[in-house]
Amino acid sequence: MSENKTVRIIVTRQDRPDSPPYEEEFVIPYRPNMNVISALMEIRRNPVNAKGEKTTPVVWEMNCLEEVCGACSMVINGKARQSCTALIDQLEQPIRLEPMRTFPVIRDLQVDRSRMFDSLKKVKAWIPIDGTYDLGPGPRMPERKRQWAYELSKCMTCGVCLEACPNVNSKSNFIGPAPLSQVRLFNAHPTGAMHKAERLEAIMGDGGLANCGNSQNCVQSCPKGIPLTTSIAALNRAATIQMFRNFFGSDEV
Amino acid sequence: MAQNREFFYRRLHSLLGVIPVGLFLVQHLVVNHFATRGPEAFNRAAHFMENLPFRYFLEIFVIFLPLLFHAIYGLYIAFTAQNNVSRYSYFRNWMFMLQRLSGVITLIFVTWHVWETRVQAAFGAKVNYDMMANIVDNPFMLAFYIVGIVSTVFHFANGLWSFFVSWGITVTPRSQQISTYVTMGIFVALSIVGIRAILAFV
Structure with missing residues (x-):
């Protein structure tokens, strides 16, 4: 390995939420086992672009550094993924880093994913167990169901599927x-199922379930391998039944 | 649009595409196929369809109104998508894009086709073998018809695939995979029926 091996990175930058984006190229010294985060840290340590001009350090978000928090998601060489698990050795150079433009860009590679958390509130993605007295242990969940539900619980709200x-x-x-x-995860839970209809009705509203066009990019892109399209199809079935219940009447909650 | 109607409109769009519009398409292609047995056979079949009881009622409620809703709402759906096949070139994403593209081509084709046949018939033109033979006499129109038929049949077959997903019939990846094979089989079969029929007018 040569001493002066380098890594070329082209970052799509943006100074303010309302300012136009521009590209800036960086050439940084190579080290073994680098990932995109350590490359960005190198730029932060010495913020000089490929033309040798001093510039501002690139802004990005990170937290866990082991692909469970979802904060460091960005578009790397055209595909959205986490920068912590994007290894420099496995990427084609120049490495192009862009923010996930589906979300409002705050600065450089940092985006505002609030809409996802608002959606989780909208669909009631929790199980209400609080009360004025101890309700005791909840009902048991069949093991086979727990196994597939666990897969859905791996979602880290990273935004790659969006x-x-x-x-x-x-x-x-x-x-x-x-x-x-x-919604499928919390409806699968024996206690969560008590609010099944409420969650289904939330996703049967505007901008909900029916807006899926089955391109199935989500399931291909999900870093946690969550069967998103199976979830969507299963919810479609539940929504069909809920639709008939709502119209013709039912004693089910 | 009124609040919270989107789910209803989308499901209605999905349903109408298959029943009755899709069924009508299959029926239409089958009747057209009589042309392969000669002009008389086609004229007899067309005449039978023309003389069905409650013709105007059937035309309005089985064909025009559902088709109009499906077409207009479909255009809205097509133009709210931001296609990204260059970044995410997965098979289903291509089908997603082709479904929207074929929908727009089909709408242009069907509009022209209705103008050229049904509207002209209302103005007194006779709908028979000769009418179609005159149309496809022009090689450009023949090509336009072939593209139109293939695009319509694709839109129907692939739409059937998403219908099964949208109504929660095919949930598992395996069932969706088999459904892809079956619906693409329908695409090939109906394309043969449609193209054989149009070539019978040449």
Whole structure:
């Protein structure tokens, strides 16, 4: 390995939420086992671009550094993914880093994913267990069901599925695959199922389940391998039944 | 649009595409196929369809109104998508894009086709073998018809695939995979029926 091996990185930068984006190229010294985060840290340590001009350090978000928090998601060489698990050795150079434009850009690679958390509130992605007295242990969950439900619980709200979805954009109000799959997760829980209809009705509203166009990019892109399209199809079935219950009447909650 | 109607409109769009519009398409292609047995056979079949009881009622409620809703709402759906096949070139994403593209081509084709046949018939033109033979006499129109038929049949077959997903019939990846094979089989079969029929007028 040569001493002066380098890594070329082209970052799509943006100074303010309302300012136009521009590209800036960086050439940084190579070290073994680098990932995109350590490359960005190198730029932060010495913020000089490829032309040798001093510039501002690139802004990005990170937290866990082990692909469970979802904060460091960005578009790397055209595909949305986490920068912590994007290894320099496995990427084609120049490495192009862009923010996930589906979300409002705050600065450089940092985006505002609030809409995803708002969607989780909208679909009631929790199990209400609080009360004025101890309700005791909840009902048991069948092991086989727990196994597939566990897969859905791996969602880290990273936003990659929304970025990949052609129906999530400024022209549509589709909430995207991630919050939909959470509805399936919480409806699968024996206590959560007590609010099943409420969650289904939330996703049967505007911008909900029916806006899915089945491009299935989400399931291909999900870093956690969550079966998002299976969730969507399962919810479609539940929504069909709920639709008939709502119209013809039912004693089910 | 009224609040919270989107789910209803989308499901209605999905349903109408299959019943009755899709069924009508299959029926239409089958009747056209009589042309392969000669002009008389086609004229007899067309005449039978023309003389169905409650013709105007059937035309309005089985064809025009559902088709109009499906077409207009479909255009809205197509133009709210931001296609990204260059970044995410997966098979289903291509089908997603082709479904929207074929929908727009089909709308242009069907509009022209209705103008050229049904509207002209209302103005007194006779709908028979000769009418179509005159139209496809022009090689450009023949090509336009072939593209139109293939695009319509694709839109129907692939739409059937998403219908099964949208109504929660095919949930598992395996069932969706088999459904892809079946619906693409329908695409090929109906394309053969449609193209054989149009070539019978040449």
